[in-house]
Amino acid sequence: MQIMDYFVEKGLTKEQAAGICGNLQYESGLNPGITEAGNGIGYGLAQWSFGRRDELNAFAQSEGKPVSDMKVQLDFLWKEMNTTEPGALEAFKANPNMSAAEASNIFYDKFERPAYNPENKNNRSEAATQFLAQYENNNGSQGAVADNSGGPSGNAPAPTEFNQRLVAAIEKQDANMAGTGYCATAVQRALSECGLPQFMGSGNGGEMDKPLLASGKFQEVSYADAKPGDIIVRPPSANPNDSSVYGDVSVITARNGDNITQTNDATYQFHKDNDRYDSKATFLRYTG
Structure with missing residues (x-):
């Protein structure tokens, strides 16, 4: 399951999918099993915390799968976007021509809502632009985003x-x-x-x-x-x-x-x- 593919298959544009990935990269390094450093409150791809983390746990249990499962977390994130956290998806539907950076900012403001840090927000939008470029370089699908903590594979040297x-x-x-x-x-x-x-x-x-x-x-x-x-x-x-x-x-x-x-x-x-x-x-x- 490739993360970019997941959201494109749900009907989002590749720019919007990249905007989500740019944020998830900064939340978790795209690692569904990671716990927030220090206080241990946040968990998973989107670093769900408090009540939303409890809901993630309950969702995983209802699916009969471990909470660290990538597909479970993506399904839960999509469920939130369509129910309890609809702001980002509504904005995506209203503007299908947005850039990856714009999509990243929307997801930051309307879904993640971290403590505001302008450098952090800018970094996420730049990451989204990189995800989009690598996705397009791979002609979509395979290799755009790893299933766990790798992010886009890029072309790193030895x-x-x-x-x-x-x-x-x-x-x-x-x-x-x-x-x-x-x-x-x-x-x-x-x-x-x-x-x-x-x-x-x-x-x-x-x-x-x-x-x-x-x-x-x-x-x-x-x-x-x-x-x-x-x-x-x-x-x-x-x-x-x-x-x-x-x-x-x-x-x-x-x-x-x-x-x-x-x-x-x-x-x-x-x-x-x-x-x-x-x-x-x-x-x-x-x-x-």
């Missing part, structure tokens, strides 16, 4: 080539996005350019390690082993007035001993002894 390509891609994003403060968007776009789907979770840089690791395509490495092309994820600062209140994600672009240069929408040095957050960083490497 691990031996990946780091070099990611360094070049993030340096391009630094030039394009200099000073915007959108570190997660910069890394997301660089990964996309390298043929990988966008494993962004909440969209906050400091939480990007969770969906990256959940994808099975990355593994954690030590500070001593980190090299150019590896990803650095730093947790949020405890100080609410800090510029890194949402954490930070970057790519190592150069290293000479302990002298590490990192890049996202800016280029700066990593300081391993900085107790504020550098010393708590996680280093991730693509393994394919």
Whole structure:
């Protein structure tokens, strides 16, 4: 069962299906078995919580299948769109000519309704546009979206080539996005350019390690082993007035001993002894 195909077969346009997928990618990494990090409240593709999670559990039980089943969750999501959560579907029907980005924004506002974060919303719409492009490149169907946590398969290079390509891609994003403060968007776009789907979770840089690791395509490495092309994820600062209140994600672009240069929408040095957050960083490497 391909997620894009599922919604197209239900009568949505491919742009609208991509808009849904862009949101689900950010909610769960398209992993139906994932539980929300930290509080454990949200669950599944759409990170259903509280009463809606209870309803999902009851629906799965009525179908005689595990709640983690992909088809069960898609059927439940479609049921919600037609009954208790009709806003997105009504908007889709009213405008069959919308773009993938427009569809993503509608699904964000009328179905998911997360705590508003403009960068997160923008990231979802960009992910939707990528889903649409990859779906069209595959002439629809096969390979557009994986059944679990993989996202669109893209055309990622072998691990031996990946780091070099990611360094070049993030340096391009630094030039394009200099000073915007959108570190997660910069890394997301660089990964996309390298043929990988966008494993962004909440969209906050400091939480990007969770969906990256959940994808099975990355593994954690030590500070001593980190090299150019590896990803650095730093947790949020405890100080609410800090510029890194949402954490930070970057790519190592150069290293000479302990002298590490990192890049996202800016280029700066990593300081391993900085107790504020550098010393708590996680280093991730693509393994394919």
